[in-house]
Amino acid sequence: MKGNAGIPLSQPPYGYIKNPDDSRFWVIDPEAADVVRRIYDMALEGYGLAEIANALGADGIVNSTYYWRSKGINRSGSKSTLEPTKWGHTTIKKILTLQEYCGDVINFKSYSKSYKIKQRIENPEENRAIFLNVHEPIIDRATWEKVQTMQKGTRRKKPTVTQEPSVFSGRLKCPECGGNLNFHFNQKNHDIKYFSCQNHNSGLRKCSATHYIRLDFLEQVVLYEVNRLAAFANEYEHDFVKTMLGRSAKVAENDRARKQRELNALLTRDKELDMLFERLYEDNVAGKIDDARFARMSKRYEQEQGEISAKIKALRLELKKAEGQQMDMEDYLQMVRRYTHVTKITQRMVSELIDHIDVYHAEKQDGVTNQRIVIHYNCISAFEVPDRKKIPEADIIMETRKGVAVSYAPAEVAV
Known part of the structure; x- marks a missing residue:
């Protein structure tokens, strides 16, 4: 009855404590909540579980088990044998997946076959009772959803020479075959990094063209379009x-x-x-x-x-x-404004703003090589910023290999 009434059946997770006025519900623990927000911020910046854990330890932040002990909070379950400032990868991963940080209560996550058996069995998600916005959120829902999307992404093998993946990996799509564009570097010149269609380079030739695009050219295009989007949001907010x-x-x-x-x-x-x-x-x-x-x-x-x-x-x-989910326009507006006059591509910017990017194969017309690119933003998909005063305009042209100049051609988007 308590579970179906939206009363939490479990102990409050790290970041929350029991409400002193009503112990059935939770309130935010400010000190621990700041650590939770930092973990989510680092995840959005592209840091991995190990990097987040090491950063917390380096700053002397005690892990959740020792934090509860220091506050005199008795928690059941296995006791950590790690050093006080040593964070485990599983702890970071669990914090990054808990929906409770959005303010929700999720009951009946597990069940037992009999009261005689202590072992708990995970309950399928469709059989759980979910109650939205029961307590104050530590992480806004849009940020939580972005982190879940990032956590579900496929781990990709790092390039053997550059040792660092691109922030666009997994987000570039081929509009011809629907496949991903894979990240590469030039064998003779490792400073030249580029993407090309996986289905063209696989040997099966499922795609008729490479859809080749230089990383530095792509970064110029994305910075240009994001600046235009932010300028439109600032100067013409109503529209x-x-x-x-x-x-x-x-x-x-x-x-x-x-x-x-x-x-x-x-x-x-x-x-x-x-x-x-x-x-x-x-x-x-x-x-x-x-x-x-x-x-x-x-x-x-x-x-x-x-x-x-x-x-x-x-x-x-x-x-x-x-059902019932609707984009908070004020939050989205503030997020776009945050990237006004941005000069550098970051993992967080790409994660917050961009769902995927369609890259067309460069085509030569009237002696000029043009490459069409369509950015599909989160929540609003493809959007062509109108040409108005105070919105920056520029011709993006790059000299590529063999002396060929490629210019950016925005694809027309249906309104």
Whole structure:
């Protein structure tokens, strides 16, 4: 009854303490909450778990176990054997995944088969009870979602010479085949770093062109477009908000409709498999299909149905989370303004502003080589900043290999 009423069933996580006025609920612990915010800030800056843990230890910040002990808070579970200022990777990872920092309560995360068995079993997300905005958040929801997206990203092997990945890795897309653009460096000149389509370079030639783009050229384009977006938000706030609200609602609706279509198709296929399995069983009983063939076919159907079931659960959960979510325009406006007159590309800037970038293959027209690029921003997708006074304009041209000059050509975006 308590769990279904939105009362937390677990102890408050690091960053919260029990409310002195009502011990059933939580309030922010200012000292620990500052550490949590620092961990999220570092994650947005692109720092890994080990780097965050080492930075906290170097500054003499005690880990959560010793912090609770110093405050006289008794917590059940295993006791840390680490040094007071030694942070474990798992602790950092858990802090970066807890939805409770958004102000939510998530009950029934685990269950036991019997009161006689102490072992807890993880409960599927769709069976948990989630209550939004119960207590004061430490991390705003938009920041938490960005960190979750970053944490789910595939770990990529670092270049063997540069030893540092690009902040754009995983965000450049080929508009022709839909594949990613992989990060490389020139074998003869390691200062030249570039991206090219993975499906063209794989040897299978699934894509007809390389979609080659120099990293330094791409950085100039992104800085130019981000500065234009920030200038538009600063100088024409009313128009910016009006345009963004419409685009945000449209993007959210398109995403919801796409997921719903995918879910409907999976549900239809799931029913078809039930019918196929039923017919297969009847044919086996009637002697039309021998037992060996029945076993092979039923195994294949069961495997496919299991994969479909997992996808259906995931889609239903995503649609449930999307219900009632609406972009906070004031937060988005402040975030864009933060990058006014930006002069350097950072991991945090890319994570906060950009979902992905479409890179077209450079084409030569009338003796000039142009390359079209479309930036898809978070929440609002592709957006073409209008040409107005006080919004910077510039021609971006770069001399590349073999003396070829490539100029930036913004792709036209439908309004």
